[in-house]
Structures are given as structure tokens and as C-alpha cells.
Amino acid sequence: MNFDMVHDVQKIYRKLLNCMARPGVVANISQESNKLNIASGLSNSLLALTFTVCDAEVSFNILGEHEESIIRKVHNLTYAQSEKTETADYIIVKFLAERGKIATAFGIAKKGTFIDPHTAATFIIEVETLGLGPSLKLTGPGIKDSVSVEISGSEAWLAARTEANAEFPLGIDVILVDLQGNIMCLPRTTHTCNLEVK
């Protein structure tokens, strides 16, 4: 069965919205995204999320291997404009992206302005696994008391994210997706606290 650009995108959007409204909640989009059969260079889950939010009205950048050719393909598929990290609306980070590059991107990406905080960038980051776990405590709007989660590889960019979100309402919203199609969101209002000492 083919990926339905109306109904599958709607289902993914509702899961995404629920995750954005309730940081720490994990939803799985693989049932919808695995219907995709497009050789874009992005995983099905990343591409499905890109279809959900990107079109000609917005710009994007991709971090990871073979960036140039994937950027071209994603532009052809969504008509979204490719821009550099400093000005892009959506920063799509592939699983194999260099960890240091992600932290740098948090430093230079758009954080919005006090007058227009909504103009900040959104990161869509692919990680190996994510779920509930003992290492990271989340608090903030959308969370009853607190929730503990596990986001693999996040230690490489969490400090940079915290710094980018230091001055609310400025900040960067993060959509996480793992290799099994699980998604979780960290809007700029979510505070993270390391529970495990490594």
C-alpha cells in the first residue's frame, strides 16, 4: 500500500502534536512511514516527518552524510527551499551526522526574536533509540510533575540545546525520531536534567 499524503500525514501529525504537547510521550509512526518507498537518502520516518511539515513555504537544511544529493532530492519532493543552518526553518539531522556538528548547529540556528519567537528553527533529529528510561528527567508544560526518558547520543548536544533555550521565549524546538520510528518531542519549554553520572 502506498503512503497516503492526506490520511497518513494526518495520523503522523496528530501523533506529533500529541508528543509536542506532552514532552516525554513516545509515539510510533512506522506503520504510516513504512509505506513510503522513495529513495531519498532519508529514512522513512525522517522523510514522513518532512512531508508532514515541509513545503514551498519553508526552508530546510540537512546534517549528515551525502548532504548535497539528499538536499536536492528533498527539495524536489517537497519544494521546500534549501538554506544554510543559520537561516533554515527546519534542520533535519540524520542518524550518522557528526555529533559535534549537531551541537554547533544548535548554536547558530534561528532562535526567533522576542517579537516573533515563532520564527525559530525546529530540529528533527534521528537517534538510535529513544524511550522511557532512567537517564534524563524532563519537566515543563505538558508534563505532569516529571518524566524520565532515554535518548541515545543526546549527551553530545543536550548542553547546546539548553544554552539555545536559555532565554524563553527564544529557543529551538526538537522533534526526535529513532530507527524504529518512535518519536518524542522536546519543545523549548522542556527542562532537562541528567540523572545518571557517566
Add this chain to the structure above:
Amino acid sequence: MGTKYNFAFFDEGSKREIRRATLKAVAIPGYQVPFASREMPIGRGWGTGGLQLTLSLIGEKEILKVIDQGSDESVNAVNIKKLIVSTTGVQTTIDTRKATLIQSRHRIPEIPLNKEQILVLQVPIPEPLRVVEASEHKTKRLHSESDYSGAWLMLFEQIMKYDSVTHGADYPVIVKDRYVMSPSPIPRFDNPKLNNSEALILLGAGREKKIYAVPPYTKVISMAFEDYPFRVESFSGQKCHLCGAQGVYLDEIIDEKTGEAYYQCNDTSNCLMRLNGGK
């Protein structure tokens, strides 16, 4: 369905525009996100903001409820419901407990909402500072600087003149200690339901082209002074003449023959449920 429109009336580009704004609105609680509001087949100011949110959210398996001032069967609710159903074919309900998506004009249902539900509120004037400042350019700056002295002064002046805050509906709130927000013209009675809500609450203003949100478990406080605390409408000693409910929002109705006032539940589906023995 026998309609030539795309599912949920909109083209996919319009839905994406509204969805992007909604995600940002959730990430910045209480902040009004501008969006490219679409022309709708109902008049601006008649719920086009709420309708656009609903159409961007709705899926094939949705169970939809639309209410207008507490009633499932008044003109605004019925027409919006008809438009949505004719372009989506979704199931509708008047039972608040069964609905997955609730669009409402000027009320939050009496029954507490749960985390599986989304409440969409229609907003005529999203800017709480509009009464003190006509310029959008300036109100955006006031929000950016957290300068809410105008809003406080407005309440203060009402107290000086009338010894109480005269806002009946649309009583301004502070979201997550940051943004002053118009909760839409819900009665003050409903303001406390915004605080730490289980359900996600989305607010849409079509004419003013703004979307904003109150995520679940978010602190929402009604603006008030220490010596003039926030108070909800009081119906002490009164009850619904149909179901006998107390502690709910009541409409006062005057009997034309006797001139006497009597009271009736404003939330008609809650009243009906009580009359049917809670079923």
C-alpha cells in the same frame, strides 16, 4: 461522501500551514502565532479560526462534537458540524465523554476533559491588550517585553469605578508566568479549567489570523490583585430547573408572564446526561 472537495475541505498546503503554526503555538504556551488564515465558506468572526484548526486536526476515525455557548444544537454549532461532516464523513456526538475532538464557541464543557481529547476554542479577539492599545505593532512589542501594565491598569480602573472587575467573559489569564492571554469569551466560571488541563487546548482566531495554545499541565492563572482576588460567577442557592444541577454554569431565564427568573444548565449535553441518569 459525494463531495468534490479534498478530505477536510482544505488542500494539503493549507493544512500544513495551520499545523506548523499549531506546533509552534504548543511550544510557546500563550503566545499568538500568526498564520495564513484561509478564506472559509462561513463569515469571518463566526468561528473560522476554530474551524481551520479542526479541519487541520481531523482524521477519518474522529468523533466530533461542536458546541456553541454550551449548546450542541444552536445555529453556529450545527452549521460548522455540517460543513465538517460533509467534507470528512466523520462521526459526531453530543456526548462530551465520547468526543475525541471538541470545537467550542465560548464554553469549556462541564465534564472534565481527558488526555485523549483536544479542545478547540473559537476566538473573536485574540489580543488581550487590544482594548488598551490599538496598534498590533505595539502590542507585539508589549508582549515581547512582558509589559502588561496596561492590562493591570485596565483591571485597576474597573475596580476604581465599579469596585469589582467587570469582565464577564474573556477574562485575561497569565500562561506559564509569561504571556498574558485572552482565553476567548468563555465565562470566568471556565477560567480555572484552563489551569493544569488534562486535554490540549487550542485557540484559533481566523479573522485576526492567530493560533495559540495551552498545553496540558500548564499553569494558567487569572489576573487579579491580592485584595481583589479572582472570582467566578456565583449561582449560590440556584439550581437547574430541569436536572437540578448545582455548581455548574447556569443561564438565567426570565419567565415572560410572571417576570420571575429561573435557571437552566448552560451545557445542554451535561444536562441531558443527568436527566438520563448519567448515561
